[in-house]
Amino acid sequence: MDINNEIAKLDWKREPYGLYEPIEYTLAAGGKRVRPHLAMIASQMFDGKDEDVLPAALALEVFHNFTLLHDDVMDKADVRRGRPTVHVKWNDNTAILSGDQMLIEAYKLLSGVSADKLPKVLKLFNQMATEICEGQQYDVDFETQEQVTIEEYLKMIRLKTSVLLANALQIGAYIAGADEQAQEALYQFGIAAGLAFQIQDDILDVWGNPKTFGKVVGGDISCNKKTFVYLTALHRATQSSTALHHVTQLQQWYSQVLQDNTEKIVAVKTIFEQLEVREACEMMVADYTQKALQILATLPQNAATAQLRQLANKLNTRQD
């Protein structure tokens, strides 16, 4: 079953057009459709039918796009997937209201889950949606919070990124009839894979190839984002008496908002490299990837499991 086809089938040619056109625009932007794919793969692992998991898979994708839409308003982001964001193309109010409606549409799609599975799927989905909002709130809080620990950061990205992947896998498995233990294993696979993905994302923001990385390299440094890379650098600098001056240097750079960030990016990268931060972060990605692969080994071995294994193996080598 082709998820993109199924998303294209959703009909948004409805009045009032001002409400539905931004939803159509958002969903037409593409993206990898990772979450519905994960739900499908998890279902296939337990011989579930694609059509049984489809309503939930679509709900997950619409929900994910709702979070991007509202996040872009909050972050004042102008571009998403190479196109103007909704609040730029229309306005803030449209982005708020059409986003609200997208969240409701996610629940409408979810209500297509078979009646016997609906109560648990709704509970899992609600829990996931709550955790994503909590993750977003922590992300906002960290901007003004002076000290963020690595542990706090990991909690934030678990909520903001991993939980949705984990939830997609668990819901797919549950609808296909997998037992509790298998559902939990897939959930934990999603958590580990999501953490590896996000830390690799933080690494690529510093050391990615500008030609293949989808975002501007150094973007997180420019906007003083407390990423896993930055927090690891701070941590390593604090641990070694000979590197303590790096703490002050980093904090100085991260208190500045500059027009031209060229010099800052070079200086910060140099500090990161002196502290061997890249190696430390890559080790974390490898650890989470390893954990994800170990979990997969406890699950039925079939074509679906192989797909997830392939996905996990790409986590620490991906360049975009």
Place this chain on the structure above:
Amino acid sequence: MDINNEIAKLDWKREPYGLYEPIEYTLAAGGKRVRPHLAMIASQMFDGKDEDVLPAALALEVFHNFTLLHDDVMDKADVRRGRPTVHVKWNDNTAILSGDQMLIEAYKLLSGVSADKLPKVLKLFNQMATEICEGQQYDVDFETQEQVTIEEYLKMIRLKTSVLLANALQIGAYIAGADEQAQEALYQFGIAAGLAFQIQDDILDVWGNPKTFGKVVGGDISCNKKTFVYLTALHRATQSSTALHHVTQLQQWYSQVLQDNTEKIVAVKTIFEQLEVREACEMMVADYTQKALQILATLPQNAATAQLRQLANKLNTRQD
């Protein structure tokens, strides 16, 4: 069962505080809790248990407050129920994200409905939520739309106001085991009562007693809102060849944004009175009230029905 007690029991002392405090603040503002009450009354009409309808009743109240929270951001409203709105007390981003979480909390409460009733309740709730967003979009569209017909206005207030009242009654009745016909009758009662309520609101905005009316009298005139009163005035002026000059006068006043609206309010009120608009609008309120009462007569006659009758009888005499 005391709805205010039940709302106070909801626990919002959760981290991240930045996400949940604005929700607690919003729900603590009070209000008449009309929607959960309606769900309870409808349930009692069919001998339902209060505790069975409680999850849905609370979901309706939390949902209603979510719409107020986001509407206040979109309308840039500074005050709600005598207190600063969330986006004023915190900021726009907080109002967006905590609002999103409130919508999710509504669905979490809804998931407490018994499993056998959940699929239909979720569908009804989703349909209602969608219509409310559509109503809000039409309301926004009307601000810049040159011509709005009375029919279009009625559709907008049906979606924006009536549907939530109607839905509360239908869900309450459904959970209590009422048949389709009774559910539909209660839904239609809610629609008619909601229209009467909103038109009376439009009337009170012009002719209300400043001491008892909760809002600023003349507020809709000041901000050129195309209310039922205004649209009725335009319609009446267009129908009579001797009153055509009032069309131009009204349109001129309604194209102005003024610092001091005293003169404008007096002038517009005078035109309304020359066109006997108040009488025409009050007749519409009486008609919808009558319709609501007629629907009640088709339902079981008990204490709950008496409560709804009392409520309907207040619609056209209320002054606040």
